[in-house]
Amino acid sequence: MTKICKRCGRILINAQSIQDGYGTTCKKIISFQEKQEKNTTDTFIENEVQFLKCEVNMFKRQLVALKNNPSMTFKDAPIERINRDEENKIIEPIIKKYRKVFRECIEELRDVLELRKNKLEKEEKKENEKQEIIALEVITS
Numbered sequence: 001m002t003k004i005c006k007r008c009g010r011i012l013i014n015a016q017s018i019q020d021g022y023g024t025t026c027k028k029i030i031s032f033q034e035k036q037e038k039n040t041t042d043t044f045i046e047n048e049v050q051f052l053k054c055e056v057n058m059f060k061r062q063l064v065a066l067k068n069n070p071s072m073t074f075k076d077a078p079i080e081r082i083n084r085d086e087e088n089k090i091i092e093p094i095i096k097k098y099r100k101v102f103r104e105c106i107e108e109l110r111d112v113l114e115l116r117k118n119k120l121e122k123e124e125k126k127e128n129e130k131q132e133i134i135a136l137e138v139i140t141s
Helices: 015-020 024-038 041-068 084-140
Strands: none
Touching: 015 024, 024 041, 041 084
């Protein structure tokens, strides 16, 4: 049993976390990553959003801690929950930028998935046409 998170390297306090080897937030992130590996592209975006929400929440907590204690390093910053007022003052400008970038990434991902879907449909159509031609040749001969 380790007392340091295998993912982020922070000291673990909770008995269950020590047993798992991951902090609560990191455990959620790891489970999202495992689900993502098993899932199809239909649920990929949904799982990616959940994963990113966990990551963003962890970073929010660290940023607030760093603002309150400038001598602290990023790795030492705690990831405890923060109150809404502090979050809004410190985090909102950063979150707005990330939301914009995230929206752009989602749009690009949708475009790529649409192109891939169209390509697969064309390939399937060609294959069906070949099958029909072969079937007609067999019937006529």
